[in-house]
Amino acid sequence: MERYNRNIALIGQDGQNKLLSAKVLVCGCGGLGSFVIANLAALGIGNIGLVDDDSVEISNFNRQFLHNTIGEKKVLSAQKWINTFNPEINTKTYETRLNISNYSDIIKDYEIIVDCFDSYESKFLLNDIAVKEKKILIHGGVSEFYGQATVIKPGTPCLRCLFDYVEDNVPKGIISPVVSVIASIQAVEVTKQILNLPNTLEGLLLTYNGIKNEFKKLQMNKSSDCICNY
Template identity: 40%
Template sequence: MALTDEQLSRYSRHITLKEIGVRGQKKLLAAKVLIIGAGGLGAPAAMYLAAAGVGTIGIADCDKVELSNLQRQIIHTTNDVGKTKVRSAAETINALNPDVQVIPYETHINSKNIADIIRDYDFVIDGTDNFPAKFLINDACVMGRKPFCHAGILRFEGQLMTYVPDKGPCYRCIFGAPPPKDAVPSCREAGVIGAMAGIIGSMQALEAVKYITEQGELLTGSMLIFDGLKMEWRKVRLPKRVAACPVCGDDPSITELFDEEQQTCSLI
């Protein structure tokens, strides 16, 4: 399928890149990316993926837009307060790029529905802010053999890593299990600088674009950590393989999806 004159103009800066070109742009237009969480991380990720021309973007979130979200969740505006986040996000994306089909999931993601939701997507972005949700996304992607990008932010710090089947460790390889309840403060309790969501969420979008176009090096086998106060990046090399991992190891003990504990819809 040839690109239209409008698409050639819209994506001209991509097409100029030798790593992308027309061929890469067609891959983006044919790709499907699921974003779980239309909050601080999911907002910039969704906007940059939409601007890049990712043809289908799924957005899963069961919350409504609140005034306190607007300090970092840039896909929403003041006029969106009270709307569902998936509706608000879809409206923003549709206004930004009509090439993109948005599939909204106004639902609580849990062990009963996540496998069916991720099934048709090429890449998954974790934009959640609670550990049970992050472990569930990891386990579902490992079992469904779906690549995904994990990220987390708090205060002035952020981190991200990417899982690709057979290419590196999963999230559970590194962290094992969720910490005890209330052991780690939430963004609501500890705060987060809004720009940190933009930095890390945009990098999640970049990981998705690189995966789709098969360019560059992904954060498989590495955790990238950013300290915004010191403006320091640290890339931590992770083990290539964790044989004892309970979900992707030699003898997995986790063979069915389950909810670690009752989750909320609260997203960064």
């Protein structure tokens, strides 16, 4: 427990025990995933699931710092990183692309899902799954100098309430410090959900503009036309 004594000074032994017994699924082990996973491992989240079907490419290294071997599966290098940094954490890897026919076996053991996917196609799929299965979804997204985060829970507005559809264009530029801002916010929101702390991002879209040094909290409204209602 000495490892966590600064955590415990803030959240108490009770709080630390809750983190140690929590089960969190990280969907995507790329840029957001790297920083989210590192934060969850430092917090002592006791059970971390890792979903990704990608292998490491050299162009990942500007932001995906858990990985260091080209060609290695990202779930495996992320798992190795966790095992080295905090061997007490239980990890489970899912080397697959999440889809409508395989998701139920993967998500059933987790209370909280963190959206670290890099395409809107995957983000919307994850949104629909989380709403249907009544899971807590911690959404994050980054592009260029901008990012956003929100928390979706049963009864709150979801991504589909906000956007009908977002086209995945040619990959835009993306830099590590902006990714780490949004990933850190996601990890704070994971902590608040596990510890039942107030003022979460439920129903609020937090936006970050790195050029202007500006954070905004935008009210999200539940849409009666949202396809997740049907």
